[in-house]
Amino acid sequence: MLQKSGNTLLSLAQILLVATLILFFQDLSSNGGAQAWSYGYNNSPKRRWAEARQWCQEHYTDMVFIRSKEENDFLNNLLPLNSNYYWIGVKREDGEWIRVQTKQQVPLEAQNWAQNEPDKLPARDCVEIYVKREADTGKWNNEGCHKRKGTVCYTASCKQHSCSSHADCVETIGNYTCECHPGFQGSKCEEAIECKPLLDPERGSHSCVDPYGSGHFNSSCRFQCELGFELEGVPQLLCQSNGQWDHPVPLCQVKQCPALNQTIISAGSMNCSHPIAPYSYNSTCKVTCDEGFEIRGQDWIQCGDNGKWTASVPTCTAKKCPYLRDPADGSLRCSGPHGEFSFASRCKSTCNEGFLLNGTAETECTSLGRWTTHIPNCTAKTCPTLSSPSHGEIFCTGPHGDFNFGSRCTSTCDDGFVLHGTADINCTSLGRWSTETPHCLAKKCPSLSAPSHGSLSCTKPHGEFSFASRCTSSCNKGFILNGTAETNCSSLGKWTSDRPRCSAQPCPLLAKAPHHGKMNCSHPHSPFSFGSLCDFECNEGFRLRGKPTLRCNQSGVWSHNLPACQPVQCGAFQALSLTLSMNCSNPLDEYSFGSQCHFTCKEGYSMNGTEMLFCSSSGFWNDTLPYCMAEGMPLGAALLMYTGIGAAAVVVPLLLVGLVFLIMMQLKRGENPIVSDAPVWGDRDNPAFEF
Known part of the structure; x- marks a missing residue:
């Protein structure tokens, strides 16, 4: 089943590996080794990373994700050479x-990357692992997930119910074992360890909570x-995992009350009984008192179940x-051998200064708790x-009645009056007033005098210039009162109004001198008032x-x-001859001071x-009227003709009125209004001749 030479044998081995599970076991230490997982691999066909993981999850537990260096080396030795190497369950995310x-980050110390x-x-x-590679054998390399490589998987031995809930299932070589939690034993750790049975303490009991059996x-x-008893020791015991109770069984001791000193009872005695132990639970003590004394508190006390007396020791x-x-x-x-106001106390009463004792001074407290006499x-x-004083009142207050010691009387005066003497007087401890009773005097107002150019008349019901006095001011002829005529002395000692003044009767104001004149005034009182004198003169x-003189009279009239x-x-010029013409300028008035007339x-x-005549300040022309003479006419004839015409005009004016009117009209047509309009001498008044 190891690698063989020859293409035929290799092809046959690849077909057999698809259906064959090769198991290898390795018991590694508990520091992150394989922990007896079962491993399997497959090289035919080669798979993408996602396909390889799916195949592992279908046939095993999952793809190997390598937990430690020991597991890494174990797989490098286990797996056969594969030129494309093997995928492992490590991937880069975020x-x-x-x-x-586990979705957990691979620790840096567990990462086994090839160089670079x-x-x-x-x-x-x-990630792939280089298996039996000449360089970097057993190291990791990151690759694209789409590439095809060998598959390596693992299967765990421990199942959900392999051990009880009080144990941890630990993988072993091809098997598992149950490691019991503390306090449990048995093949699956299903049995709790037992402690020795407990006995009740004397005068006590116990109750238990047994989660895994009594x-x-x-x-x-x-x-x-x-x-009435209390525990001595730990109140609660716990059965430990070693089969021993964590503390010894406690004891029940009778509760003790504080010992009592019977000699502390003064003016009495105390008798006690102790059914269990001296001054312990249920002990009782009773107190009795001597004659003239009484018990304070309960006459008997008992030691309670809380180790305290039911009350304080009575006295x-x-x-x-x-x-x-x-x-x-x-x-x-007071004085008392057993305390204030107690049996045998004696008390003596005295009165304050200003008071007299009414009754027996001394009294004594008897054995019955009563006084021999009243206070x-x-x-x-x-x-x-x-x-009360005249024009006033008196108000008295007394803590002990009117006009008795301690009374205080306060005198007050009516409005407009002031107190003469001490306002407050007291009734002394000798039964006498501290001072004489005061009296009320009318308030004084400041003295008044008659106004200048006037007189003052006063009434004085309470004395001159005192409260309620009334004074009336009046002015002499030619003067008028400026202010209030009457004033009263008020209750505040002040006049109701200020003293008036007599002002000279004013005349209409002369604002300025006449035009073209001067004015000189004297004012003995005030400008343009009674007695003022104004003199006038003209320029x-x-x-x-x-x-020329104006005087302001007492009625205020000039x-x-x-x-x-x-x-x-x-003087106005008489009718001029037909040969003489005149042209005048009048700055002030016709033929008045300053007028100038030019003759031709x-x-x-x-x-x-004289060709030019002017009116002087004396009211006369500076020269006589000129006349015109025909060139070559003898002087005498010309003079006769001039004087004749003047005389005729004076003597027979009525005959010549019509002729003058015609001449004036003729002259007016000839634009010589001064000659034609000139009045005769008698038509105007000449002030220069008014005397």
Whole structure:
């Protein structure tokens, strides 16, 4: 059945290998060897990796995945030479080399790669083993899974029910053995090991839980004692795998209560009985007290099943009398050989300062728990009765009644009055008031004086300038009151309003001097008020029309109307001759100060006189009216003609009205309005001549 020479024999061997299972056994150590698996291989036909695994799963357990170096060497020796080598159950998934049956990664120490393997070429994810190769024999190489190679499989000996659940099935050479878990024995490890039987402790019992039979491995027994007894030892025992209990059987001991010292009972005695052991479970002690004392707590106690007395040791205490409090407004001083307010205690009462004792001072607590007398009272001393001050009230408070010791009386005054004296007075421990009763005085307001240029009149029901005083201010003629006329002295000691002032009666304001004039004013009180005096004068060339002096009277009216400055008027020119023409400029008013007139003669005439006349500040023209003289006319004739016309105009004006009107119209047509419109001298008033 080993490899033979010759093509005929080789072909025959390949046909026989398809149906023949070759078994080899190897008992390897437990550190990862073959563990007595049965191995089989097949070289005809050669298969792809997936086909090889499918064939192993159909005829065996699975494809060999090699668990250790020992198994690797074993297969290299077992398998015959095959030029295409053999697939094994190792494959690359997600970049890791895994055993396909367990899906676990192959440990690095178990990987047995040939030199420079595995390579990184793609699609080479299946693993072959070099069997009986000259170089790298028994080593691994990664190849494409589509290639065809020999098949090597394995079969396990252990089955599901080969051993009991208390054992591990271990492969042996061509067989298996059951390795028992601790605490079990038998061919299949189905029998639990037994421990010695247990007995109940005296005054106790036990109960067990037996998962594998009474007193067998893993049996657990718990011990308990009767009431009043306690375990001494481990309360729970366990049957071990060696057939021994893990601890000795515990004992039940009677519970002990703390020993009692009978001499600690003062003013009494204690008697005890012990049915089991001194001061142990069910022991009882009873206490009795001397006369004048009573037991505190239960008169008997017993040691309970928990090792504790049912109560604390009772004591004998002196009987108590009712608790005494200090008398109101007094104190109580007590002394007692057996404690405060107890049998034989004595108490003495005293009163505080300002109080008198009413009753017996001393009392004593008897053996019956009662006082011989009641606690006395302390009554407060009384002060004289008080009455309210005039214009005020008195309020008293007293913890012991009005006007008794400790009373406090507070005096208050009505609005507008202040307390003179101490507000609070106390009734002292001597039955006297601490100070005299205060009285109420009207509050004072600041003194007032009459306003300047006025007078002050006051009423004073409680004294001058004191609460409820009323003062009225008035002003002299020519002055007016600025503020409130009446003011009252309030309850706060303040005047209800500020003192008024008397201001001079104002006259209408004179904003500025007349046009072309000056104004000079004096104000004895305030500008443009009663007594103010204003003088007026006009500039040169102007004359005052109105009174030169204005005075502001007591009614607030100026004595005269405001004057005005009018320009000084020069005399108007009489009718001019037909040969003389005139042209005037009037900056202020016609023929007034500053007016200028320019005269010209007709052609063929020459002027005799001043060509330009102007109206001076005195109201006169600077020269006489010129006249025109025919060239070559004697001077006398010309003068006669000029004066004759002037005289005729003065003497017979009515005869010439029509002629003047015609001349004026003619002149108007000739564009000489100044001459034609010029009024005669008497048509205007000349202020320069008004006296």
